[in-house]
Amino acid sequence: xxxxVTSTAGRRSMYGLLGALMLLLSSSGIAxxxxxxxxxxxxxxxxxxxxxxxxRTALGDGDIASAQVLDANQIMVTGLESGAxxxxxxxxxRDEPRDYxxxxxxxxARGMESEYTLADGTDTPTLSGESESLSRHDQAxxxxxxxxxxxxxxxxxxxxVQTDIxxxxxxRSKLQSAGFFFGKNNGGNTLAGVGTSGALGGAxxxxxxxxxxxxxxxxxxxxxxxxxxxxxxxxxxDSMLGVISxxxxxxxxxxxxxxxxxxLSGQSASFLAGGEFPFPISNDDGDVRIDFKQFGVRLQxxxxxxxxxxxxxxxxxxxxxxxxxxGVQASGVAVPxxxxxxxxxxxxxxxxxxxxxxxxxxxxxxxxxDKFPGLGDLPIIGAFFRSxxxxxxxxxxxxxxxxxxxxxxxxxxxxxDLPGEALRRYDPSxxxxxxxxxxxxxxxxxxxxxxxx
Numbered sequence: 247x248x249x250x251v252t253s254t255a256g257r258r259s260m261y262g263l264l265g266a267l268m269l270l271l272s273s274s275g276i277a278x279x280x281x282x283x284x285x286x287x288x289x290x291x292x293x294x295x296x297x298x299x300x301x302r303t304a305l306g307d308g309d310i311a312s313a314q315v316l317d318a319n320q321i322m323v324t325g326l327e328s329g330a331x332x333x334x335x336x337x338x339x340r341d342e343p344r345d346y347x348x349x350x351x352x353x354x355a356r357g358m359e360s361e362y363t364l365a366d367g368t369d370t371p372t373l374s375g376e377s378e379s380l381s382r383h384d385q386a387x388x389x390x391x392x393x394x395x396x397x398x399x400x401x402x403x404x405x406x407v408q409t410d411i412x413x414x415x416x417x418r419s420k421l422q423s424a425g426f427f428f429g430k431n432n433g434g435n436t437l438a439g440v441g442t443s444g445a446l447g448g449a450x451x452x453x454x455x456x457x458x459x460x461x462x463x464x465x466x467x468x469x470x471x472x473x474x475x476x477x478x479x480x481x482x483x484d485s486m487l488g489v490i491s492x493x494x495x496x497x498x499x500x501x502x503x504x505x506x507x508x509x510l511s512g513q514s515a516s517f518l519a520g521g522e523f524p525f526p527i528s529n530d531d532g533d534v535r536i537d538f539k540q541f542g543v544r545l546q547x548x549x550x551x552x553x554x555x556x557x558x559x560x561x562x563x564x565x566x567x568x569x570x571x572x573g574v575q576a577s578g579v580a581v582p583x584x585x586x587x588x589x590x591x592x593x594x595x596x597x598x599x600x601x602x603x604x605x606x607x608x609x610x611x612x613x614x615x616d617k618f619p620g621l622g623d624l625p626i627i628g629a630f631f632r633s634x635x636x637x638x639x640x641x642x643x644x645x646x647x648x649x650x651x652x653x654x655x656x657x658x659x660x661x662x663d664l665p666g667e668a669l670r671r672y673d674p675s676x677x678x679x680x681x682x683x684x685x686x687x688x689x690x691x692x693x694x695x696x697x698x699x
Contacts, residue, residue: 281345284333286311286325288350295320296344298337307331311348325350407549407557408508409515410648413565416499418640502565502643503543508652511551519543523568525581541566541584549649555596557649561603564588565643587643597651606643611636 286292299318305311310329314322321335325348333346502519509515520542526534548560565587572583587606595601617623618631655661674682 281347284323284346284348286323286348286350288325288328291322291324293320293322294335294346296335296337298339301336301338303336304334304343305331306333310350323348405511405551406508406652406654407511407551408506408650408652409547409549409559410504410506410650411517411545411547411561411563412504412646413502413543413545413563414499414644414646415502415565416642416644418642419638503545505545507545507547509547509549511549514546514548516547517543517545520566523582526576526579539584541568551651552594554651556594557597557651558592558594559647559649560590560592561645561647562588562590563643563645565606593647595647595649598648600646600648602644603647608639608641610639612639613637 284292293316296319300315300321303313303315303321305313307329308326310325310327310331311333312324312326313333313335314324316322323333323346328350330347330349333348334343335346336343503517505517505519507515507517518540520540522538522540524536524538527537528534542565544564544566546562550558550560552558566584568582569585570580570582574581574583585608587608589606591603593601593603614635614637615622616633616635617628621631622628624631
């Protein structure tokens with residue numbers, strides 16, 4: 247009988263121990279589940295209202311957030327710095343506090359672009375994600391302002407840019423020439439004539455009559471030239487002719503350089519077509535060393551891929567040429583000056599679009615007067631013995647820029663033939679060269695026609 251009672255008491259003691267353990271675990275689970283999440287951005291505030299008056303509060307890290315009691319039943323929580331901390335609030339009549347997990351996120355985390363995430367809860371937030379658009383990255387980064395954020399983002403779009411640039415100089419030079427010539431053809435000699443052979447039309451230089459003089463042709467009394475337009479008055483039978491010659495010509499345009507540069511997005515590339523000229527430099531000891539200065543067509547560019555079809559291009563072109571007329575003497579050496587035209591600009595273009603981004607103009611005017619000695623200085627009638635020429639040199643530098651998004655060729659992709667590749671081994675005989683010449687296009691169509699072993 248006593249044994250049975252002892253067994254029953256033992257079971258009761260065991261049940262009581264298990265019940266106490268379950269109660270402890272249950273209370274722990276309730277406390278863990280009772281911790282509430284509170285998320286704030288830096289500078290944001292949130293008001294908490296309780297059913298009982300607030301007795302006291304405890305905040306884990308006062309640098310991350312602050313808690314201020316507004317009245318008996320309300321407190322205000324303010325986010326100060328990014329990070330996470332704990333907040334406990336005790337109420338009157340309750341032994342257990344109400345716990346909060348306060349997470350303060352950097353400014354701009356709310357509404358962040360979908361391809362980016364901001365890891366908060368640490369001392370230094372981390373911005374991560376991947377996008378093909380640099381503009382989307384800039385938008386996400388601008389939301390964070392001046393905060394200290396680790397930028398771990400990646401750009402998955404095209405990162406190489408080929409920029410085709412054509413530098414063209416338009417020479418708008420103008421030559422204006424006007425002169426009046428009157429003379430009698432007397433045995434091949436001109437009685438009167440003024441001008442240079444390059445400025446006169448309707449007269450030709452002959453022999454040693456004048457070193458820079460002219461003579462009408464014997465017989466006809468006049469022959470038009472190719473240098474200008476001529477108005478003739480007089481009687482050829484009497485060999486008395488008057489000639490008014492006028493000439494006006496314009497210049498032309500030609501390409502200075504046409505480089506094609508490939509560089510990574512955000513990296514710089516440079517190009518120089520020209521040379522270097524030496525100039526002496528003296529130091530404090532009197533020693534002279536030779537240094538070199540570059541001149542010619544120089545170009546520096548920095549492309550940045552903003553999107554799949556948007557490229558921002560920073561371009562700095564420069565064209566310089568030697569000018570010995572403005573040079574100086576240094577250590578007995580004539581050092582030329584440099585005439586420089588440069589610009590620095592930034593543009594935004596689409597893939598394959600072209601834009602003229604620079605027009606630099608230089609002007610110079612020269613006047614040349616050819617006159618008969620003495621007679622050309624006379625008033626009024628001196629115009630008959632004088633020729634005046636104005637030459638205006640007007641140069642404009644134009645640059646056409648065309649960026650392209652490019653990718654490298656695959657390792658096993660077939661390479662395109664280089665220009666002239668079809669003619670590399672073409673060695674025709676003299677008969678083939680004379681009667682059956684082949685161009686590059688026909689060789690590509692016909693195969694190995696004319697190729698030797």
